[in-house]
Amino acid sequence: xxxxxxxxxxxxxxxxxxxxxxxxxxxxxxxxxxxxxxxxxxxxxxxxxxxxxxxxxxxxxxxxxxxxxxxxxxxxxxxxxxxxxxxxxxxxxxxxxxxxxxxxxxxxxxxxxxxxxxxxxxxxxxxxxxxxxxxxxxxxxxxxxxxxxxxxxxxxxxxxxxxxxxxxxxxxxxxxxxxxxxxxxxxxxxxxxxxxxxxxxxxxxxxxxxxxxxxxxxxxxxxxxxxxxxxxxx
Amino acid sequence: xxxxxxxxxxxxxxxxxxxxxxxxxxxxxxxxxxxxxxxxxxxxxxxxxxxxxxxxxxxxxxxxxxxxxxxxxxxxxxxxxxxxxxxxxxxxxxxxxxxxxxxxxxxxxxxxxxxxxxxxxxxxxxxxxxxxxxxxxxxxxxxxxxxxxxxxxxxxxxxxxxxxxxxxxxxxxxxxxxxxxxxxxxxxxxxxxxxxxxxxxxxxxxxxxxxxxxxxxxxxxxxxxxxxxxxxxxxxxxxxxxxxxxxxxxxxxxxxxxxxxxxxxxxxxxxxxxxxxxxxxxxxxxxxxxxxxxxxxxxxxxxxxxxxxxxxxxxxxxxxxxxxxxxxxxxxxxx
Numbered sequence: 001x002x003x004x005x006x007x008x009x010x011x012x013x014x015x016x017x018x019x020x021x022x023x024x025x026x027x028x029x030x031x032x033x034x035x036x037x038x039x040x041x042x043x044x045x046x047x048x049x050x051x052x053x054x055x056x057x058x059x060x061x062x063x064x065x066x067x068x069x070x071x072x073x074x075x076x077x078x079x080x081x082x083x084x085x086x087x088x089x090x091x092x093x094x095x096x097x098x099x100x101x102x103x104x105x106x107x108x109x110x111x112x113x114x115x116x117x118x119x120x121x122x123x124x125x126x127x128x129x130x131x132x133x134x135x136x137x138x139x140x141x142x143x144x145x146x147x148x149x150x151x152x153x154x155x156x157x158x159x160x161x162x163x164x165x166x167x168x169x170x171x172x173x174x175x176x177x178x179x180x181x182x183x184x185x186x187x188x189x190x191x192x193x194x195x196x197x198x199x200x201x202x203x204x205x206x207x208x209x210x211x212x213x214x215x216x217x218x219x220x221x222x223x224x225x226x227x228x229x230x231x232x233x234x
Numbered sequence: 235x236x237x238x239x240x241x242x243x244x245x246x247x248x249x250x251x252x253x254x255x256x257x258x259x260x261x262x263x264x265x266x267x268x269x270x271x272x273x274x275x276x277x278x279x280x281x282x283x284x285x286x287x288x289x290x291x292x293x294x295x296x297x298x299x300x301x302x303x304x305x306x307x308x309x310x311x312x313x314x315x316x317x318x319x320x321x322x323x324x325x326x327x328x329x330x331x332x333x334x335x336x337x338x339x340x341x342x343x344x345x346x347x348x349x350x351x352x353x354x355x356x357x358x359x360x361x362x363x364x365x366x367x368x369x370x371x372x373x374x375x376x377x378x379x380x381x382x383x384x385x386x387x388x389x390x391x392x393x394x395x396x397x398x399x400x401x402x403x404x405x406x407x408x409x410x411x412x413x414x415x416x417x418x419x420x421x422x423x424x425x426x427x428x429x430x431x432x433x434x435x436x437x438x439x440x441x442x443x444x445x446x447x448x449x450x451x452x453x454x455x456x457x458x459x460x461x462x463x464x465x466x467x468x469x470x471x472x473x474x475x476x477x478x479x480x481x482x483x484x485x486x487x488x489x490x491x492x493x494x495x496x497x498x499x500x501x502x503x504x505x506x507x508x509x510x511x512x513x514x515x516x517x518x519x520x521x522x523x524x525x526x527x528x529x530x531x532x533x534x535x536x537x538x539x540x541x542x543x544x545x546x547x548x549x550x551x552x553x554x555x556x557x558x559x560x561x562x563x564x565x566x567x568x569x
Contacts, residue, residue, distance in 0.1 A: 048445060050441075050444060050445065069449070069451075070444045070445065070447065070450075071444070071447045071448060071449040071450075074445075074446065074447030075447055080445045082441065082442060082445050086439055086441060086442035086445070087439075087442070088434070088435060088438035088439055088442065089438065090438060091434065091435075091438060098431075099431075099435050099443075099446055099448075100446055102431075102432065102435075102446060102447060102448055103446070103447035147446065148446075151446065151447060
């Protein structure tokens with residue numbers, strides 16, 4: 001589905017991605033783990049067309065989409081739940097969701113998708129007229145996910161979805177991602193929460209200073225000594 | 235109860251329509267009861283309501299802070315005045331040319347800023363810079379009068395000539411009233427359209443808007459162009475009402491600031507805020523000056539101090555402007 005080859009990205013003079021290659025097959029949950037500053041967010045932004053890669057290829061169903069602007073990448077079916085949730089605070093919950101369906105591919109099915117999101121997140125339905133800024137952190141994360149679903153994506157890029165959430169909510173977010181995946185969505189999950197993402201992931205990559213240093217199935221990485229020492233603290 | 239049928243009033247409840255109608259009727263009768271002094275103030279009020287509305291498209295709706303809108307007022311004024319003085323082309327045709335030139339200027343500034351991701355304060359600085367060097371440029375354009383000013387021929391006519399905008403203040407009053415009402419209706423239409431919806435997303439969070447697939451560059455460009463196009467006719471009005479143009483005056487930074495105070499004090503991003511702000515500020519400032527004159531005090535710059543004081547009060551006590559709390563009290567939709 002998605003294949004990335006030798007991707008390079010410079011960010012303010014520093015090299016954020018240094019020849020990253022990875023594959024995402026349809027139906028997978030691919031976790032990309034690594035420390036702060038390893039280049040995880042840069043990778044997401046490059047795929048989404050929000051940061052310009054200087055070299056490499058991003059193949060979407062075999063077509064190179066490197067350099068495409070964000071709105072066109074979105075319309076291919078690559079959705080994104082950005083770091084820090086980024087809901088529109090003074091727009092209502094419902095308006096936030098409507099904003100998710102502005103791309104051409106999502107317009108026709110907007111109504112059906114809205115019904116689906118209400119069914120999936122009843123809390124949001126209860127608060128549909130409320131300003132999104134008044135929601136709790138967990139509810140805002142649900143709203144951000146719901147808004148992304150409104151764009152009818154095939155693949156969702158999650159950037160640190162557990163950031164700043166209480167443990168119970170983190171579990172809820174991960175459960176939601178697993179449920180979306182069971183429904184047929186392909187997921188790329190960028191996380192600092194290494195243990196939980198590796199449990200969830202079909203395959204995973206470890207990113208260090210802009211390079212992929214380890215890759216394998218989620219289970220393999222959970223058992224890998226280097227991963228255990230560096231990221232799992234044992 | 236919703237009123238259907240009239241698309242311009244779509245979505246307004248009966249209460250809002252009644253209040254708007256009363257206001258409009260009141261404004262239509264102003265020339266019948268007001269003396270020349272009050273009429274001149276009301277012209278000023280409506281002028282600021284109009285430009286405030288135009289500026290609000292960019293800042294209030296799309297979140298792009300321009301501190302150089304005097305550029306579009308000035309360009310509009312000079313284009314129409316020059317066409318009138320040098321080519322005998324009337325102001326209505328001139329206004330179209332003025333809008334074209336202002337839109338082009340807005341597009342150039344917008345392109346430079348949005349393509350190279352100049353945002354926030356730096357964008358505001360860029361708009362100031364363009365207004366300033368245009369002012370200096372016009373100071374040296376001798377065929378447009380240079381710094382000595384461009385003057386429109388003031389001919390006494392027996393009756394008002396609406397086509398060439400020569401006539402008495404009552405005619406100008408109705409022209410600017412028409413402009414202000416049109417601007418309000420147009421902005422309402424924009425705010426409720428798909429474009430307005432995207433602008434709100436960009437205003438709230440440009441990164442999130444981009445992530446959702448909104449072509450942020452394109453919609454920011456549209457905001458800059460719509461706002462500059464709307465601002466130009468204010469300049470045309472200014473030129474034909476005052477009959478004289480000086481680069482020093484019309485392009486000045488002070489003018490840019492003056493025209494944004496109304497919408498900020500009235501309520502950024504609201505439709506009625508710029509109108510209310512223009513009323514409150516202009517009338518209070520004039521009343522203050524009048525009062526001081528009666529007392530025989532001459533305090534230069536008191537108007538600016540007063541504007542600053544008003545801005546301070548609003549920022550501290552009503553950070554969303556006067557209109558939102560007032561609208562709620564009147565039982566109206568804030569937007």
